Amino acid sequence: MNAPALPDAVLAAKPEVGRSRPHESAALHVAGAAPYIDDLPELAGTLHAALGLSPIAHGRLLAIDRAALQALPGVVEVLSAADLPxxxxxxxxxxxxxxxATDTVHYLGQPVFAVIARTREAARRAAAQAAKVLQLEPLPAVLKAREAHAQGLHVIPSMTLQRESAPGALDAALAAAPHRLAGQFQLGGQEQFYLEGQISYACPTENRGLRVHCSTQHPSEMQHTIAHALGWQAHQVQVECRRMGGGFGGKESQSAVFACVAAVAAVRLGRPVKLRVDRDDDFMITGRRHGFDFDYAVGHDAEGRVLAAEVTMISNAGWSADLSGPVMTRALCHFDNAYWLPEVRMHGHSARTNTQSNTAFRGFGGPQGALAIEVILDSIARRLGRDPLEVRRANFYGLGERNLTPYGQTVEDNVIAALVDQLVADSDYLARRAAVADFNAGSPVLKKGLALTPVKFGISFNVKQFNQAGALVHLYTDGSVLVNHGGTEMGQGLNTKVAQVVAEELGIAFERVRVTATDTQKVANTSATAASTGSDLNGKAAQDAARQLRERLVPIAAAQLAVDPAALRFVADAVHGGGRSLPFPALVKAAYLERVQLWSDGHYATPGLHWNRETLQGRSFYYYAYGAAVSEVLVDTLSGEHRLLRADLLHDVGRSLNPALDIGQIEGAYVQGYGWLSSEELVWHPQTGKLLTHAPSTYKIPTATDVPPVFRTRLFENANVEDSIHRSKAVGEPPLLLPFSAFLAIRDAVSAVGGHRIDPPLRAPATPEAVLDAIDAVRAAAARPA
Amino acid sequence: MSTPAPEPNAGCSAPPERPVRFVHRGRVVEVHGPQACRSVLNWLREDAQCPGTKEGCNEGDCGACTVLIAEPADERPSAGPDDPVVEGLRLRTVNSCIQFLPTLHGKALITVEDLAGFDPPPGPGPHLHPVQQALVDHHGSQCGFCTPGFAVSLLACYEGHQAAGCRPSREDLADALAGNLCRCTGYRPIVDAGLAAFDAAPRRLPAAALRAQLEALAASEAPGPVLHAGGFHAPRSLDELAALRLARPQATLLAGSTDIGLWVSKQFRALGDILYLGAVPELKRLAWEGDTLVIGAGVSLEEAWRALAALDPALREMGRRFAAPPVRHAGTLGGNVANGSPIGDGPPVLMALDAQLRLRRGTRLRTVPLDDFYLDYMKNRLEAGEFLEAIEVPRPASGTVLRGEKLSKRHDCDISAVSAGFALRLDAAGQVAAVRLAFGGLAATVRRASQAEAAIQGQPWTEATLRAAQAALARDVQPLSDLRASAAYRLRGAQALLERLWLETRLVDPLPPAALRLRPAPV
Incomplete structure (x- = not known):
């Protein structure tokens, strides 16, 4: 049978998903018209809170001179632990x-009391008196993770993840390996440095209710934590977040102290209370990416293939557990990166120190674990005198074989070899490798370095119940659509992607769709927007809701157009069938008149996941995202300074929902990770434990000048083998591993100083001092007789 | 309001306080009350209900609070696209979080909220400004929190280049944006946007109208000493400043507030009376007097470094790395010298140049070599009631090689681990005829490395001389370990900078900048 031809507009219509739309708030951002929480008009009577911080790293809290604080100008109330209901x-x-803090303070910067005052400045001035009003008895502090580990101080029980082909096989393989390499590696932590600092604004509502505007990636957790702090039920607390000025993991668990203090103060005083922390206090109070120490021993063959590996990871958890357990799990689960490890044993120790409690940061331990294996393979290559790329390729997971991860999941979607082949060609790697060698031969002071590193990153929370999401979609009778979902917008473009998914599902113009603030009164029991899963989970949930609505519209459309429902197409802002079209608003209006329910919920749960927390085995990840990068650097061997010359990135986002947003995530992650591994050094005072790098004046994230002048990013043609949202892949965290190539390129350049015979002991971040230390070590070793 | 005529002892009796008056959103704003240390940012967000400008760090380092200040240009013409002068208005980006409100007196404050209103095309708006539209089109915002600051910095760059009839390069844009931190995008799309803004039909800031408004504002200003509430004195002449300083030796001298701003925003220090130097025209003087370059104490870092780089282009990069545009616009070289931080980047270069300081107390003038100015950590030779009037830089002898060097964790806008200023002159025989080596970051004050100099002076400029100087340098300095670097790295770094100087200037096979420098200055 011949179906009537569809109108040209329909035939020409491009799918909504896959378009490079600007961020839904871009026009507001550039005009200063996108309100963040501190920009919301303040309610009359709003008070301001500030936190009084422990001035010592460890000690007994004997007393707080509340009267002295109460007497300060503008102070309305002082809260301490005893005041929490x-x-x-x-x-x-x-x-x-x-x-x-109750009877003990555990780090310099720990909140001990809160001052509520008429102005923010009055609150800050009063809170700054902490050292004068706190009576403390100092206790010995432990500041270094290795020291804490040696003393048996951990925030959670230590973990072991191992997979042997037979009992005892690992030790046997290590002993029998033709080559053995053992060593240590150390990498530093990283401050999230969201541009919008932590903030909560709590406003009492009727009948013992509270609305809290909170800059958080996890509104539901804030709701529950606030309710517990107040001794209330969850339904009394509403948490709302329209947008964050960046999160990067730092506003997952660690928004809680600010949300709780603002909430408790607001309820106690019956007035709105805002708590916006100053940048320095934000650094002093909250934790960040965990620094790690590694001890490793690997056995390998003459081609550089790893035969067995044993690694001990010690993370600096800080003073409390926070998310250090799952961070360590992800570190252990990413030590393999893209490589088959035939026999492997890993130990994870989360050391308790008297410093800020470290937490989520983009990658969540994955980058730390994966960098360790990359450094190890780099060292193997150098010892064998082979190109590191060849050693990496020799170790890649296989297709249909050599594909079992240490945690027992089979890698079934592996594209790393093809992806790397394409990048090698696109980036002209081999010719540039030769050019770098030529340059170095003729350049006594400046040395170039080049490196290619791969990425394989597992996508899903490794706690099964977090892998679910909900959404609400409302159709109004004018054809406009309002979407609400459980994810939070922190700049990544989640709301844009979700709107595209909904527009695609209903076949309507993007402009008809508006995504609203995340609100615990709309979608309940949401997961954190974390683990890169925002679009995967919430996109699917919104699609589910929109699909239900479309299905309810089908009978109406079929009747209106007098065609079989199977002949209908929802596209180009109308429904089409039988050679005729009905504009979407007319369809919705007709459905309303027929009393069709024009709103729907949607829900999604990632299928097929299981995980045993005791054995650290299971299917932790729904799928893997892949990528690779080539970086070229120039190192000044006199001063240790360096510069990025070029970066070529190739990354797998499956079928992109929005290529422009995905490229933005990839490049942003590259530069952020490059900062972590180069200039972003955290320094604590060795005696007092005070974080000395606590503001942008002392903690240096990259600027525009640090970006390589040649910066090429491409998306790898691929489709998710799993039924993800439109076969796309998550993109938030995986590209943070791409700048490993920059760190290893610096290592390559340093190694050139010793004719590539000596393995540079380069620590991360590769500050000028770290680079010069490594250069000195290479020179000293090269000068020694063989 | 009547204002008494200035009296001879103007510094002693306080004149009546006057409101702070400036142009904002097209209107003259009058702010009354004790606002002396209120930041422009807090005024914008809390009083003017203009929350588009953001607070990211409250210390002038992240740029989320960047605003544009417009003021009638003095006689000095634009020095180029980085120094926009449009219709007689000089435009400068500054960090509003560390600028005190009274410094706006007589000026115009332009914020992100203004941009879409510049020269709008017909039809219903809002019409984003080309820099804003380019940011949207090139995906230059993600979380958007830093974006208003970027938009304002891009506007300044746009106006400067439009006025000069040229377009910026990527490097120009990276410098123009060096004071704006973005944690999301990786900057590439923002730089792309800065380039693409020039492809759209030009839309310009209404400079002529703004200037007329500022001139009218100035004309309506009552004569006599300017005092704002909170003890904020803004003298209008050098003599008035000198008298005030004598009468109030404990007062805080305020120039760009790039340091003092933090005393308030972070340390809650009470500043007492403030003597603001920004309205004293004589202090802004920058001129050659015979063979001496006289840099008034109120000359901005931007202008001062431009003048120093004219002595030797090798100093240009040091001026760029000193700070980002908003700090270079607000801060002064005089402030950097008088503040006397041991890691200041200005004094090492000035010491290498044998700069002299013109100090004034009342009517007394004296000249002190910068070499002798610093006594100890944050202590100097200024007497009570005395202030720095100008820095005098003698023209270097012909053939002198000048270098300004800096080592830091980040290339742009970082405080140095080590900074250095070198002046070296070889005679025809290849012997060192003159050498001055000054370092920051290696002792309690910036100072010359006298033993290293002695090891070089009069010697043939050979590797043996270099090694002797490097060894002597270790005896000259007492570096500390801190968050920026260890003592060992500081010494190693300083020795490396000497070695770079030698490699660049040795008689046999000197290496070109491209072989020694990560970012050789464009030829």
């Missing part, structure tokens, strides 16, 4: 984290 607790997993 409910649970003084905001630890997200282990309940080891008081909101305000």
């Amino acid at each position: 409910g649970a003084n607790q905001c630890g997200p997993i282990v309940h080891d984290e008081p909101i305000l």
